[in-house]
Amino acid sequence: MARRNAKIIDPSGDLDARKASILEAVVAEHIDTAQPVGSTSVAHSRDVKVSPATVRSEMVTLEREGYLAQPHTSAGRVPTDKGYRYFVDHLKSGVMSSAQQHQVSEFFANVRGEVEDVLEQTSTLLSHLTNYTSMVVASGHSHATILSVQLVSMDARHQLLVSVFSDGSVIKHSVTSDFDATHEEVSEASRQLNALLLATTLETRVQVPSRTDHVATLIRESVSVLHAEKPTTDGEQVFIGGSSHVAEVFDGVETVRKVLGILEQELLVVTLVQDILDQGLSVAIGSEHGYEPLSSCAVIVAPVSIDGEPAGAVGLLGPTRMKYREALAAAGVVSQHLTRHFGGEDDLA
Amino acid sequence: MARRNAKIIDPSGDLDARKASILEAVVAEHIDTAQPVGSTSVAHSRDVKVSPATVRSEMVTLEREGYLAQPHTSAGRVPTDKGYRYFVDHLKSGVMSSAQQHQVSEFFANVRGEVEDVLEQTSTLLSHLTNYTSMVVASGHSHATILSVQLVSMDARHQLLVSVFSDGSVIKHSVTSDFDATHEEVSEASRQLNALLLATTLETRVQVPSRTDHVATLIRESVSVLHAEKPTTDGEQVFIGGSSHVAEVFDGVETVRKVLGILEQELLVVTLVQDILDQGLSVAIGSEHGYEPLSSCAVIVAPVSIDGEPAGAVGLLGPTRMKYREALAAAGVVSQHLTRHFGGEDDLA
DNA sequence: CTTTGGCACTCGATTCTACCGAGTGCCAAC
DNA sequence: GTTGGCACTCGGTAGAATCGAGTGCCAAAG
Numbered sequence: 001m002a003r004r005n006a007k008i009i010d011p012s013g014d015l016d017a018r019k020a021s022i023l024e025a026v027v028a029e030h031i032d033t034a035q036p037v038g039s040t041s042v043a044h045s046r047d048v049k050v051s052p053a054t055v056r057s058e059m060v061t062l063e064r065e066g067y068l069a070q071p072h073t074s075a076g077r078v079p080t081d082k083g084y085r086y087f088v089d090h091l092k093s094g095v096m097s098s099a100q101q102h103q104v105s106e107f108f109a110n111v112r113g114e115v116e117d118v119l120e121q122t123s124t125l126l127s128h129l130t131n132y133t134s135m136v137v138a139s140g141h142s143h144a145t146i147l148s149v150q151l152v153s154m155d156a157r158h159q160l161l162v163s164v165f166s167d168g169s170v171i172k173h174s175v176t177s178d179f180d181a182t183h184e185e186v187s188e189a190s191r192q193l194n195a196l197l198l199a200t201t202l203e204t205r206v207q208v209p210s211r212t213d214h215v216a217t218l219i220r221e222s223v224s225v226l227h228a229e230k231p232t233t234d235g236e237q238v239f240i241g242g243s244s245h246v247a248e249v250f251d252g253v254e255t256v257r258k259v260l261g262i263l264e265q266e267l268l269v270v271t272l273v274q275d276i277l278d279q280g281l282s283v284a285i286g287s288e289h290g291y292e293p294l295s296s297c298a299v300i301v302a303p304v305s306i307d308g309e310p311a312g313a314v315g316l317l318g319p320t321r322m323k324y325r326e327a328l329a330a331a332g333v334v335s336q337h338l339t340r341h342f343g344g345e346d347d348l349a
Numbered sequence: 350m351a352r353r354n355a356k357i358i359d360p361s362g363d364l365d366a367r368k369a370s371i372l373e374a375v376v377a378e379h380i381d382t383a384q385p386v387g388s389t390s391v392a393h394s395r396d397v398k399v400s401p402a403t404v405r406s407e408m409v410t411l412e413r414e415g416y417l418a419q420p421h422t423s424a425g426r427v428p429t430d431k432g433y434r435y436f437v438d439h440l441k442s443g444v445m446s447s448a449q450q451h452q453v454s455e456f457f458a459n460v461r462g463e464v465e466d467v468l469e470q471t472s473t474l475l476s477h478l479t480n481y482t483s484m485v486v487a488s489g490h491s492h493a494t495i496l497s498v499q500l501v502s503m504d505a506r507h508q509l510l511v512s513v514f515s516d517g518s519v520i521k522h523s524v525t526s527d528f529d530a531t532h533e534e535v536s537e538a539s540r541q542l543n544a545l546l547l548a549t550t551l552e553t554r555v556q557v558p559s560r561t562d563h564v565a566t567l568i569r570e571s572v573s574v575l576h577a578e579k580p581t582t583d584g585e586q587v588f589i590g591g592s593s594h595v596a597e598v599f600d601g602v603e604t605v606r607k608v609l610g611i612l613e614q615e616l617l618v619v620t621l622v623q624d625i626l627d628q629g630l631s632v633a634i635g636s637e638h639g640y641e642p643l644s645s646c647a648v649i650v651a652p653v654s655i656d657g658e659p660a661g662a663v664g665l666l667g668p669t670r671m672k673y674r675e676a677l678a679a680a681g682v683v684s685q686h687l688t689r690h691f692g693g694e695d696d697l698a
Numbered sequence: 699c700t701t702t703g704g705c706a707c708t709c710g711a712t713t714c715t716a717c718c719g720a721g722t723g724c725c726a727a728c
Numbered sequence: 729g730t731t732g733g734c735a736c737t738c739g740g741t742a743g744a745a746t747c748g749a750g751t752g753c754c755a756a757a758g
Contacts, residue, residue: 038750051702056751074708074751114521148501152513162511162519164501170511170521172463243592244609253596256605260593387721400731405722423722423737 015067020090021047022058023067027079027087031321036076081286084298084320088283094325096333100129108337115168115342119312120239122338126314127242129330132249132322133263134241135315137273140234141165146197151190151222156180161222163197167306169235173225181214189218202229236270249319250296258293259317273315276301282328286320298322302335306342314338364416369439370396371407372416376428376436380670385425430635433647433669437632443674445682449478457686464517464691468661469588471687475663476591478679481598481671482612483590484664486622489583490514495546500539500571505529510571512546516655518584522574530563538567551578585619598668599645607642608666622664625650631677635669647671651684655691663687 015023025045029037039052039059048055059077062068067083070076079087096104107125111118119136126134144165152160159175181189192215196206208223209216229235246259262268272291276284276299284299300316314335316327364372374394378386388401388408397404408426411417416432419425428436445453456474460467468485475483493516501509508524530538541564545555557572558565578584595608611617621640625633625648633648649665663684665676 036750040750052750053702053704054700057701060752070751072709074749075710076750114523147503147509148499148511150497150499150511150513152497154496154515154517160496160513160517160519162497162499162513164499164509164511164521166503168503168509168521168523170509170519172513172517172519174463174517242613244606244613247596247602247606247609251602253600253605256602257593257596260596260609264591264593385721389721401721402723402731402733403729406730409723419722421738423720424739425721 015062015086018048018050019058019062020086022055023062023079023083023086024090026059026062026068026077027083030079031323034321036071036078038076079321081288081320084285084324085288088285088324088328091325091328093332094329096129096326096329100330101333103129104333104337108341111341116237116239118341119237120241122314122334123239123241125241126316126330126334127245129334130316130318130323130327131242131245132316132318132327133243133245135269135273135317136239136241136312137270137315138237138312139310140236141167141169142203142234143201144169145199145201149190149193149197149222149226151175151186151193151218153181153183153186159186159218159222161193161226163226171229171235173222173229175218175221175225177214177218177221179214179217181218185214185218189215189222193219193222197223197226202227238266238269238273240266240269246317249322255296259297262291262293263317272299273301273313276315277303277310277313282331283324296320298324300324300327300331302331304335304338304342306339311342364411364435367397367399368407368411369435371404372411372428372432372435373439375408375411375417375426376432379428380672383670385420385427387425428670430637430669433634433673434637437634437673437677440674440677442681443678445478445675445678449679450682452478453682453686457690460690465586465588467690468586469590471663471683472588472590474590475665475679475683476594478683479665479667479672479676480591480594481665481667481676482592482594484618484622484666485588485590485661486619486664487586487661488659489585490516490518491552491583492550493518494548494550498539498542498546498571498575500524500535500542500567502530502532502535508535508567508571510542510575512575520578520584522571522578524567524570524574526563526567526570528563528566530567534563534567538564538571542568542571546572546575551576587615587618587622589615589618595666598671604645608646611640611642612666621648622650622662625664626652626659626662631680632673645669647673649673649676649680651680653684653687653691655688660691 022042025042025048026037029041029045039055042048043050043052043055059068063070063077066080067086068077069080071078104125111121115138119138123134123136126136144167146163147166148164150162152162154160157177157180159177159181161173161175162170164170196219200206206223208220240263243260243263246263247256250256250259272289276289281288282301286298287295289299296319297317298320301313302315303310304312304314314331316331318327371391374391374397375386378390378394388404391397392399392401392404408417412419412426415429416435417426418429420427453474460470464487468487472483472485475485493514495512496515497513499511501511503509506526506529508526508530510522510524511519513519545557545568549555555572557569589612592609592612595612596605599605599608621638625638630637631650635647636644638648645668646666647669650662652659653661653663663680665680667676
């Protein structure tokens with residue numbers, strides 16, 4: 001079509017149809033062979049109607065424009081991050097095999113248990129579906145309200161503060177006092193804490209009694225440990241599935257080590273996923289996410305919401321040459337199922 | 350010493366002093382070079398006062414007896430699992446560097462938070478100390494008694510059952526009813542549940558009301574989900590630290606994959622550690638633990654107890670040629686600190 | 699002016715060979 | 729029983745030769 005313009009280097013990054021199909025062919029082939037791809041195989045691929053020679057000359061352009069790279073003279077071409085980016089941006093969204101679709105429906109029809117269990121199992125599911133490492137992130141309860149708090153006496157000087165939130169999460173904190181508290185004092189404190197904190201969020205500032213008696217001290221102590229929760233973690237949880245796939249999917253011990261090292265740090269994974277989501281991306285390729293150790297990785301994310309509110313995300317981590325179509329489809333389908341699962345009729349907690 | 354008997358093949362597996370020191374030298378050298386070790390380097394090592402020729406002839410014996418193996422003719426010797434076993438059985442227990450000792454004390458002096466957090470951080474500590482993957486297992490609350498149960502209403506048909514145990518653990522279960530329960534009904538059920546279950550364990554059979562009103566139904570339902578907890582998992586928790594070390598410490602993608610695959614399955618890790626503990630071992634080498642995919646691994650375990658009761662264990666996973674002395678020392682020291690930490694004055698929960 | 703087949707050239711990968719040397723097993727001497 | 733000496737083995741490495749996939753360029757064809 002816009003052939004006449006082919007000579008003009010298009011700064012907007014859009015390619016004419018022929019370059020596009022060549023780039024696509026290169027990416028597609030490199031994804032499944034992991035080898036540099038040469039002009040002949042591109043020329044023979046569907047959607048490319050020109051001779052190897054023409055392909056070659058187009059490839060030098062694509063290389064100059066940064067979509068392809070040559071490992072060394074007289075080798076085939078390999079896509080750059082930019083090349084992959086173009087590829088995924090122009091990917092007509094694929095669809096999962098019906099066997100897999102079935103597997104997912106089956107899974108969500110049969111899962112039981114608490115949210116945490118469901119999320120954990122979901123991450124396993126996702127990694128099995130794709131053969132990549134999966135991440136399932138549940139955002140924190142920063143704006144969940146407190147449904148109940150209870151102070152339970154462990155022994156005279158140790159109590160356990162158990163708080164239940166409207167999102168179904170439960171957290172415990174241990175409270176230590178430097179005096180012996182009677183059972184009566186503890187349950188009185190528990191009663192008052194309940195009255196005090198009911199329907200508040202962790203961000204609400206509450207008026208604590210300033211008296212110095214045992215009950216008041218327990219209350220102050222309890223409120224303080226509870227509110228201390230906030231700054232450290234936001235209560236996000238992350239479930240990682242199929243980390244063993246890291247070993248099959250990356251080559252080079254060093255890469256494997258680095259990637260595993262990142263996955264070990266849950267906080268990092270949460271922020272990574274969050275960052276990508278915030279950028280409005282669904283795929284971050286190579287250096288796009290800014291984590292140097294993951295520069296040979298691509299990360300796919302798909303948001304999950306509950307009642308219209310963003311509530312987390314599912315993610316996949318693979319090499320930049322991952323099978324985007326399948327992986328995107330899987331992440332999408334699973335995130336939709338999750339959204340439906342938690343939005344819908346079933347147990348919320 | 351028992352030199353005169355050297356010719357007699359000792360079926361009990363005890364070696365005369367010279368063979369022992371040769372075997373030890375081979376193992377020690379192979380551990381830090383990862384190479385087959387030859388007669389000359391053994392002969393030059395401390396504790397071995399004989400010539401290479403003598404070493405060689407002893408080595409053929411050691412090989413025949415199954416302590417050493419030869420990768421191929423005219424290569425050095427490599428220890429077999431049996432060789433490593435002898436080595437660790439006769440290891441005079443080492444001691445950690447004082448810098449490390451300090452690091453551990455420091456850690457336990459400063460660590461805060463709930464048990465889970467402490468255990469998780471402990472596993473990180475242990476893996477940092479040793480450069481191996483660490484496992485920290487906390488046994489289940491099968492004989493902990495219930496301190497409190499509370500049924501919290503989420504919405505009309507969903508309640509959350511929150512149970513607090515004497516070991517400081519808290520578990521939640523969601524309860525779904527097929528009728529709309531009022532707040533009053535829920536709190537009445539909660540009250541009765543408390544009375545019913547207080548001081549029982551998950552194994553105690555309790556008499557539930559057989560009435561068909563809402564409160565009784567809630568109670569039956571709650572008791573049932575709570576007691577259903579038992580069979581699936583015993584409530585063990587496992588924290589794995591430093592899985593990225595797997596990639597540095599094993600060679601061969603396939604091994605790395607297999608090991609990571611095992612580590613992914615928490616249940617497997619728990620039983621692995623438990624099995625080894627049950628066998629009364631502190632190290633399981635190669636095939637001793639019976640997990641085929643881990644046949645090139647050694648696993649070190651050290652029990653942790655609270656108030657004299659076994660309460661879990663710490664473990665390390667490395668290659669069969671791991672640095673046993675250091676790793677054993679680290680696991681030992683950390684398990685002791687952990688035992689002291691939870692047995693002692695500090696927070697129990 | 700674009701496309702194409704032809705062709706010389708490049709350069710990593712593979713294969714082959716020679717060779718080195720660590721290490722062994724054996725034996726005769728101590 | 730221990731030791732030095734010696735012939736032999738065999739994996740690992742280095743270098744040379746070769747292969748071949750793939751390129752860049754050019755001249756002819758459309």
